[in-house]
Amino acid sequence: MKRKSLFALSAVIVVAAAALVPVLWSGGDNLHNGSAMAATPADQAALIKKGEYLARAGDCIACHTVRGGKQFAGGLPMATPFGTMFTPNITPDDQYGIGKWTQDDFYRAMHTGRSKDGSLLYPGFPFTSYTKVTRADSDAIYAYLRSVTPVNVASRPHELKFPFNQRNMLIGWRTLFFREGEYKADPTKSVEWNRGAYLIEGLGHCGMCHTSINAMGGPVSSAAFAGGLIPLQNWYAPSLTSNKEAGLGDWETKDIADLLKTGVSSRGAVFGPMAEVVHNSLQYMSDADINAMATYLKTIPQKSEAPEALQLETSEKFGGELLKQGQKIYADNCAKCHAENGLGMPHAFPPLANNQSIQMPSAVNPIRMVLNGGYPPSTEGNPHPYGMPPFAQALSNTEVAAVVTYIRMSWGNHGTAVSPQQVSDLRSAPLD
Known part of the structure; x- marks a missing residue:
């Protein structure tokens, strides 16, 4: 087998939105006092409600709340190629949270990527995107976070490798990758756009x-x-x-x-x-x-080709053998839900035929779905989603490679065969 280049990320059969969510990488900096106050209690309540909505839009809870822990108390480990970062407490606790932050301090973090004392924040906190957030929206989020229950829990210090644990090195990173500035509307586009x-x-x-x-x-x-x-x-x-x-x-x-x-x-x-x-x-x-x-x-501009991705390749002969083996595995394990013709039963069971997610140069997502299974999210519009069972225990690496090869190359799909080695590499990957 030979290697090509692969560099890419996120969910199966997906579209947009991020998976790395907002993190104020305070790293234990001291904080200042202050609050966002509206003219009347009713105005303040409306401001907090707006802030709660915007915090939802930013998915703040996902990074700042450990599963089973107190809301916004931080402590979630975030593994990176440079070491592990731990999300901070952003409750209004005076000792360990943002109880002593002013709304100016909060906006500075959002807009400039700098803490209250001017120290540089790590870009695990997406200030490169948050710099586009308006002052009014920043103040609303701040008001909401000030309204939640304080949690007296210290933030755990990051565990970064040298030299990435040297904050002063962020100056060079910011010079290369950060441009400060709120979002400017495009006058040629609609208000909705x-x-x-x-x-x-x-x-x-x-x-x-x-x-x-x-x-x-x-x-x-x-x-x-x-x-x-x-x-x-x-x-x-x-x-x-x-x-x-x-x-x-x-x-x-x-x-x-x-x-x-x-x-x-x-x-x-x-x-x-x-x-x-x-x-x-x-x-x-x-x-x-x-x-x-x-x-x-x-309206995001479309290009004819996706970026080339790192991919293990099988020989044409072995790929043909996998395709033939995969057809039987599919009939025995998959056709009941996804149909013999691969058209599935939307919305319950997604189609596999003519599904771009199945045919991408990267086969990571379909391999992981066969191995680990999964569910779409339970939402108000789809409260009882149908799920995909895991087959990691039932199928060998070769069998998983075979069935994924089959669905990538059948019903007019134009994917390529996948290698059992790819399956082996992903079998022990973390589930979340």
């Missing part, structure tokens, strides 16, 4: 997953939204700029909106990290905002 762009590029920070990163942890700006592999999570976020992956050029806007809001649509369903984004964040957004995001995503 601009709202969608603001949410996708700002609070949604979708590019953090759907754009490849380089060896320095910076985004490859020439390939924005062109797909990437989520570091150490082993999920691939498909390209949104290529119709060979999750490009949206031939999607109906309604299908995009349905996928974002409910996790399922007539074109497919979300799994993996993207399912968490829909569950924690997108299902709570208004129809108007979802439609605005779909409108913007629909």
Whole structure:
């Protein structure tokens, strides 16, 4: 076998939105006092409600809440190629949280990536996207976070390798990859399009997953939204700029909106990290905002080719053997839900025929789904989703490779054969 280049990320049969969610990487900095106060109690209540909505849009809870822990108390370990970061406490606790932050301090972190004392924040906190958030929206989020229950829990210090534990080195990173500035509306576009762009590029920070990163942890700006592999999570976020992956050029806007809001649509369903984004964040957004995001995503320029990805290749002869073996495995294990012709039963069971997620150069997502199974998110619009059972215990590496090869190369699909070694590499990958 030979290797080609692969660099990409996120969920199976997905569309947009990010999987790496907002993190204020305070690293234990001292905080200042202050609060966002409106003119009347009613105004303050409205401000807090707005902030709660915006915090949902940014999916703050996903990174700042450990499963089973106190809300926004932090402590979630975030593995990166540079070491492990731990999310901070952002409750209004005076000792360990943001109880002594002013709204100016909070906006500075969002807008400039600097803490209260001016120290540089690590870009695990997506200030490169949050810089686009307006001052008014920042103040609303701050007001909401000030309203939640304080939790007196210290933030755990990051465990980064040298030299990445030297904050002063961030100056060079920022010079290369950070441009400060709030979102500026495009006067040639509609109000709805601009709202969608603001949410996708700002609070949604979708590019953090759907754009490849380089060896320095910076985004490859020439390939924005062109797909990437989520570091150490082993999920691939498909390209949104290529119709060979999750490009949206031939999607109906309604299908995009349905996928974002409910996790399922007539074109497919979300799994993996993207399912968490829909569950924690997108299902709570208004129809108007979802439609605005779909409108913007629909207009992302499409390219004829997806970026080349790192992929183990099988010989043509062995690929043919896998295809033949996979047909029987599919008939025995998959056809009951996905149908002999691969058309499935939308919305319950997504189609595999003519499904771009199945045919992408990266076979990471379909391999992981066969191995680990999964569910779309449970949402108000789809409260009882049908799931995919795991086959890791029932099928060998060769058998998984065979059935994935079959679905990638049948019913007019134009995917390539996958190697048992690829399955072996992913068999022990983390489940979330």
